[in-house]
Amino acid sequence: MHIDTITSPELEWQQEALCAQTGADFFFPEPGSSVREAKRICGMCPIRAACLTYALDNDERFGVWGGLSEKERLELRRVSR
Ligand code: SF4
Secondary structure, three states: OOOOOOOOHHHHHHHHOOHHHHOOHHHOOOOOOOOHHHHHHHHOOOOHHHHHHHHHHOOOOOOOEOOEOHHHHHHHHHHOO
């Protein structure tokens, strides 16, 4: 049986993800808690644009991606239709 490598080419950009160094907790906060720290880290991340594009293309519903919260991504999708 062929076993794929864990990192698919599609996700290679994630190797530069700042959140990979800080841990996922900030990025998937409990409902109603602050996403400010996650957004601050995204603001310094070199792959922010790729991350946001990935989240929008894959309809990621939870957590902060590319500096935008779930609500903000929903709003972005709504206005860009
Ligand atoms: S933009 Fe934010 S969520 Fe996306 S990879 Fe960078 S730090 Fe992680």
